[in-house]
Amino acid sequence: MTQKTFTDLMWAGSNDVKMTLMMSLACLALSTTMACAQMKDCAMKMPLETSQAVSEWYAVNDGVMGGKSSGGAKFDQGHMVFDGVINTNGGGFSSVRRDVTPGLLREATGLTLNVRSDGREYKVTMKTQARLRGRYISFQGVIPPSAPGEWAVVTVNFDDLKASIFGRPVRGASFAPAEVSEIGIIIADGQDGPFELHVKDIASCG
Incomplete structure (x- = not known):
């Protein structure tokens, strides 16, 4: 049975889901309080x-x-x-x-x-x-x-x-x-x- 990775699941979702997940990953990578706060405060960025x-x-x-x-x-x-x-x-x-x-x-x-x-x-x-x-x-x-x-x-x-x-x-x-x-x-x-x-x-x- 083939197991899907987190990346596979992310790219299988809608564009809005992809955007939200990518922002979360960027927040973790940056590890700065200000950057994470700004991203979390936005329900949607288009x-x-x-x-x-x-x-x-x-x-x-x-x-x-x-x-x-x-x-x-x-x-x-x-x-x-x-x-x-x-x-x-x-x-x-x-x-x-x-x-x-x-x-x-x-x-x-x-x-x-x-x-x-x-x-x-x-x-x-x-x-x-x-x-x-x-x-x-x-x-x-x-x-x-x-x-x-x-x-x-x-x-x-x-x-x-x-x-x-x-x-x-x-x-x-x-x-x-x-x-x-x-x-x-x-x-x-x-x-x-x-x-x-x-x-x-x-x-x-x-």
């Missing part, structure tokens, strides 16, 4: 500094409801760029999303993003197991505005999330961080025209 990391994001635009907006994620100059064109003659939204391992945000209270904005309003969007009449509920929070064209680290607190389905508010929906299986960024600000948001990383750290 750097977007490689084309492989950006390729895990996929577009969901208003074409799903007959709209004409376009948009998607691309890798450019060491980070992710979410860009496209909003057309309000229809759905009027564009988004990029990626799957995450449920349980990863169990102890999290918010998300921190390192972004460079164009001044338009963007939101973080997350999916859990919550549904209404068979449709998944979207939990969204506004990404705090920053000076257009300048990098800024901003935080979206989970207490500020609003529940909706296709932009329509849902009352009484409860957000469960432990159930988050998808994280995304969406623009639906009611304005026609091009948009461009640069993102270096997304994290959830205490």
Whole structure:
């Protein structure tokens, strides 16, 4: 019978599991109090500094409801760029999303993003197991505005999330961080025209 080593098990897991295990190993190797504390305080770290990391994001635009907006994620100059064109003659939204391992945000209270904005309003969007009449509920929070064209680290607190389905508010929906299986960024600000948001990383750290 073939026995699997710890390394075999680590690389057989999901990307999120691999990231967590690799951070733990690095913490042990460094053996410094500060480095270990920083790593343990982060429920999730999602750097977007490689084309492989950006390729895990996929577009969901208003074409799903007959709209004409376009948009998607691309890798450019060491980070992710979410860009496209909003057309309000229809759905009027564009988004990029990626799957995450449920349980990863169990102890999290918010998300921190390192972004460079164009001044338009963007939101973080997350999916859990919550549904209404068979449709998944979207939990969204506004990404705090920053000076257009300048990098800024901003935080979206989970207490500020609003529940909706296709932009329509849902009352009484409860957000469960432990159930988050998808994280995304969406623009639906009611304005026609091009948009461009640069993102270096997304994290959830205490």
